[in-house]
Amino acid sequence: MPQINIAVIGAGMAGLKAASTLYNIGMNVTVFEKSRGLGGRLASRRTDFGHFNHGAQYVTARNPGFDAFLRQATDHKSARNWRPNLHRGDIESGSIYPTKETSQNPDTISQLDQTAQTSTVGNLAVDCWFQGAPQMNKLIHPLVDEFGIKKQHRIIAIEPSGPRQFILHDDLDGAFGPFDGVIVSAPAPQTADILRPLSPRFDPIGDVVMAPCWAVMVAFEKPLPTAFDAMLYPSPEISWAARSTQNEGVFHTRTPDPWVLHATPQWSRDHLEEDKDRVIEKLLSALRAASGVKLPELHSIAAHRWRYARTEVPLGKSYLNGMNGRVIAAGDWCLGARVEAAWRSGQTAAHAMMETLIG
Template sequence: MTGTTNPRIAVIGAGMAGLACAHALRQRGLSPVVFEKSRGIGGRLATRRTEHGDGYDHGAQFVTAREAGFTALLETLQHAGAAATWSPRLPAQAPRPTHAWWIGTAGMSSLVRPLSASLDIRLRTTVSALQRQAGRWELQLAEQSVETFDAVVITTPAPQAQALLAGASRLADALESVAIAACWAVMLGFDAPWAVPFDAARFDTGAIAWIARQSSRDGLPGQGDRWLLHAAPDWSTAHLEHTPEEVLVLLQSALATQTRVALPPLSFAQAHRWRYAMTTRPLGQPMLAEPSERMWVGGDWCLGARVENACQSGLAIADAVAASL
C-alpha cells in the first residue's frame, strides 16, 4: 500500500478503541470509514435514554487513568466540557478509590463523542464477512452490499473479531486465548427515593456486583431516583440466555436481599445483556497485526478490562497503520 493515494481504511467498531484509532488516523490526514452495527457510538461507553428522556449509563460506570497519554486525553475532554470527575457517596466500610473516577458530563458516551467529530461513521451497518481479493479487502455488509478497502482495522470484542477473521486471516487463531465475561445490566426507576446511605456500592458476593444512583452523576438527564445495577460475572454467565423479564424479577429480589433495604414502587425497569462485558484473560499485547495483508485487530481485551486499555490499543493500531502507508 506504500505510495497509494488516499488509501481506503475501514475501522470496524465505534467503541473507544475504534474511535481512538480512527481519530488518530484522521489527525494524520487519512480518511478512515468507521462501521458500527449499533445505533450509536461508544460501545460499552453507552448512555441509554428512555422514552421519557431519562438517562442511564448502563455500560462502563466510570473510567480511570494510569498512563500519561490517557490522563492527558481526559484532561482535554474536561477542558472541552465533555468529562468530569465523579465522587459518589460510598458505603462507610468501602475502600476509597486509588484513582479518580471520570464520567461523561452528559452520560458516558460524552467521552467518545469529541473523538467522532469529522469522522465518516456508518451506524446500524453490520460487516458480516471479509474476503481478500487482489491485494485488497472486500467487506460484505448485512445490507448485501460490498465495499472494498486497502486496509482493515477490527476493534470489536474478541469473539466477534474471531468470527470475522475465520477463513480470512490466520490472526483468528491468536484470539483463542482471550476470555471475556458477560454482564446483565438492569436499569430501575423508583417513584420515591430509595433509602440507602450511599450512591454507589460494590458487592463481593451475591448476584449483584455493582449498583449506582444515576442522579448522582452530574449532567445525566432524568427525573426521580434512578439506579443501575450490574450482575456478577458468574451469575450473568449462568443466566446468559434468560429473558430480560426473568432477569428483572431475579435481580430486583437480589437487590433487596443484598442491601437489606426494601425497594420503593417502580416507575421504570429494563434489563440489557452485555454478552462481552469484561476481559478476564487478555491477549497480553496492544494488538494483532498482519501488515503484509493490511489487517490490524485490537480492543481493550488486548491489554485488560479498562477503557484506558481500549484507548491504548486503538492508538497503537493507528501508529502501526500510519507507519505502513
C-alpha cells in the same frame, strides 16, 4: 501523500481512537458500526426523565496519554470527575473496579466474601474516577471528527481484493471498498469470526475470554433511602449498583430515582439465556437484601444483556495484525478490562497501520 483509504469496524473507544489518529494525519477513514449509536460499552439509554449509564460506569487513567485525553474531555465538558458515596462488600482478592485496596490490579474479578458483609461509605479510590458528561457515551465526543461513520452496518466478512486491498461485506449483502487497510475493534469473539478466515495469524484471538453481564435499569418512584450512591460487590449476584444521575447529593429530591445494577460475571453466565423478567426479579431481590432497605415502588424497569462485557483473559499485546500488516485487530480485550486499554489499543493499532502504509 496518495489517498489512503482505511476502514474501521466498531465505533467504541478503540475504534474511534484509531480512526481519529489516522484521520488526523490525512488518511481517508470510514467507520462501520452495527448499532444506532456510538461508544460501544460506553453506553447510555435515554428515557423521558433522564438517562441510564448501563454499560461502563466510570473510567480511570494511568497512562499519561489517556490521562491527558480525560483532562481534555473534562475541559470540553464531555467528562467530569466522579466521587460517589460508595458501599463496599468484603472482597477476597481484588475487583475489576479500582479501590484503595485493589487499585494495583483492577482487572481481577473476585467473589464476595460471604462470611462478612461490612460496608464502607465514601470513595477511597486511589485513582480519580471520570464519567462522560452528561452521560457516558459523551466520553468519546473528542474523538469524533469529520470522517464518515456508517451506523447500523454489521460487517461480517473481509474479502481480499488483489494483494493490497479489501472489500467489506455486511449482513444485508452490502459491499464497501476497496480499502487499503482495515482495523477491527469489535469484541474478541466477533473479531475472531471476521478475521480468522483470513489468516492463521488471528487464531490467538480465540484464547481471549470475555465475560457476560446482565444490566438492570430501574427507576424508583421515590429515592432509594440509602446512605450511598453506589455499591461495589455487595452480594454474590451483584457486582455493581449505582444511582445513574449527575446530582452530587445522595438524598436528592429528583424523582424518579434511576439505578443501574450489574450482575457478577458468574451469575451472568449462569443466567445468560434466562428470561429478562426473571433476571429483573432476581436482581431486584438481591438489591433489596444487599441494601437492607425496602425498595420504593417501581416507575420503570428494563434489562440489557451484554454478551461480551468484561475481559477476563486478555490477548496480552496491544494489537494483532496480519495480511502483511494491512488488517489489524484491536480492542480493550487485547490488554484488559479497562476503557484505558481500549484507548491504548486503538492508538497503537493506528500507529502500526501508519508504519505499514507510509513507513
